[in-house]
Every structure is written in C-alpha cells, then in structure tokens.
C-alpha cells in the first residue's frame with residue numbers, strides 16, 4: 001500500500017492502522033503541512049511532491065497494490081485567494097498520480113474527497129445523490145478528480161473508491177489549519193485565550209473522529225468498488241454546542257468571541273452515511289464525546305510538554 005499525504009493528520013492514522021494489520025506501507029509526502037513525528041517508523045518514506053516527475057518511478061519502485069490518496073491543499077481560504085495553486089495540487093496532482101497508477105498497474109485507488117463538494121445543502125441529511133454545488137474552489141478541486149477517477153477506471157481498468165468526509169477531527173490535527181475547529185478551540189482554551197466563532201455559532205457540522213475515518217479507508221480496500229460514499233456520523237452539532245462540550249471537558253468557563261462569518265462557509269452540514277454502512281460494512285464507533293475526550297487528552301499532554 002502507498003499512502004499519499006501519509007505525514008498528515010488523517011493519513012498518518014491510516015498508515016498506523018495498515019501497519020498494525022501487518023501491511024507493508026510507503027508514504028509519499030512533501031511535508032508542506034505533514035510532520036516527521038506523525039510518520040510511523042515502519043513506513044517507507046518518499047519525501048516528494050505529487051507533482052514531481054519522479055512519481056511514476058516511485059510507484060514502479062514500490063509497486064503498491066493500492067494507493068490511498070490524501071495529499072492535498074486543504075485550506076478553503078487559500079483556495080479562494082489562490083485558485084490556480086489549489087487546482088495545481090488537488091486536480092493536476094491527482095491526474096499525475098492516476099497516470100503513475102496506470103504505468104505501475106495499481107489495482108485500486110482510494111480518494112479522500114470532501115463534503116465541500118455539496119455546497120449549501122438543499123436537503124438534510126445530504127446523501128451521495130445530492131447536487132454538487134461547491135461554494136469554494138477547494139470544493140471544486142476536490143470534486144474534479146472524482147470525474148478523472150471514473151474515466152481512468154473506464155479507460156484503464158483501475159478500480160477506485162471515493163470517500164467524501166464530513167468534518168474530521170482528532171489527535172494530530174493542526175490547530176493553525178483551516179478545517180480544525182475542534183483543535184482551534186482546544187488550542188485557545190489551553191492558551192487561556194478566548195475561542196473565536198465565525199457567525200452566531202448556530203451553524204451545524206457533522207463531526208467524525210479521525211480513527212473512524214481511518215477504519216473507513218481500511219474497509220474500502222476490498223469493498224465499495226467504483227463507489228462514492230459519505231463518511232460521517234450523520235449527526236448535526238452546532239458550533240456553540242461543540243465549544244460547550246469541549247469547555248466542560250476542560251472545566252473552562254470563558255466565553256467565545258463572535259466574528260463575522262467567513263466567505264464560503266457552509267451553514268448546515270450533515271451527511272447520510274447509510275451507503276457506507278451498507279456497502280463498506282463500516283460504521284462510526286466513536287461518539288462525539290468519546291472522540292473529544294481522546295483529543296483533549298492528547299492536546300493537554302502535548303501542551304504540557306511544549
């Protein structure tokens with residue numbers, strides 16, 4: 001197995017799980033946001049950019065049966081400011097990876113897509129047949145590769161599964177990053193600062209714990225052929241309630257600062273996960289409270305140790 005973005009938040013958990021299950025694993029990462037300390041010591045490491053011409057040689061060298069593709073530009077606001085840069089990594093990078101998959105006769109690719117492809121829902125929960133209407137270039141650049149996967153699969157006999165993640169949170173998420181409202185709240189609380197909420201906090205998100213996402217990737221290794229699946233808890237939580245739960249875990253009594261809603265922020269999000277339950281025989285195992293507890297313990301420990 002080869003995992004792109006394997007030094008990052010989500011994919012480093014997938015690498016750990018694959019290795020725990022006895023697989024020979026390589027990661028390919030340019031370490032732009034990924035961290036050395038997240039990389040499992042038993043993984044083969046290719047420190048490369050997915051846009052690099054060496055990509056095909058790397059795949060021919062390691063000869064993976066399956067590629068799990070998570071390397072991406074993940075910052076929505078960066079995509080708004082620099083759409084060409086965003087598309088270069090997320091769209092062109094994925095096409096180059098698919099070309100390399102073809103050359104190396106890879107059996108299957110699992111692609112990390114996003115709820116951002118749906119835009120503002122016209123019904124809830126959002127299932128996989130919901131119209132695609134992204135609000136950001138990030139949403140566009142996560143969706144476009146889905147078409148390339150389909151056509152590559154038709155043309156060159158490459159199997160694939162597309163996983164559209166809801167809001168992923170948990171251990172190792174970068175508090176400075178874009179998607180990590182959980183880690184940002186925790187960072188502020190531990191730093192004795194006021195957490196910031198964009199909008200009135202009544203907007204909802206569907207939070208899924210990173211270890212449940214890692215399990216979904218394992219489930220997709222041998223199921224979900226040519227399918228697209230929401231990976232979520234199918235539960236709506238307001239950002240205000242999220243902060244309240246985290247505050248209770250830390251016994252924190254402060255109040256948040258409310259700021260203006262950012263452009264391209266979705267108001268409500270909740271993804272129907274029944275297709276993944278049926279076809280991947282996967283289900284989330286962590287409640288929000290359990291996932292938050294594990295996450296808070298991790299950040300407390302790291303904060304205490306600098």
Ligand SMILES: NC(=O)c1ccc[n+]([C@@H]2O[C@H](COP(=O)([O-])OP(=O)(O)OC[C@H]3O[C@@H](n4cnc5c(N)ncnc54)[C@H](O)[C@@H]3O)[C@@H](O)[C@H]2O)c1
Nearest residue numbers: 005007008009010030031032033034049050071072114168
């Ligand atoms: N975090 C979420 O809530 C969420 C939700 C939906 C989808 N996703 C998708 O999941 C995947 C992983 O996201 P994450 O939250 O773990 O982010 P992350 O930034 O922690 O991980 C991305 C990894 O890709 C690497 N990378 C970036 N550009 C690269 C390039 N050009 N070449 C090689 N490596 C490169 C980074 O160094 C990093 O290790 C992404 O594809 C993202 O779009 C994440």
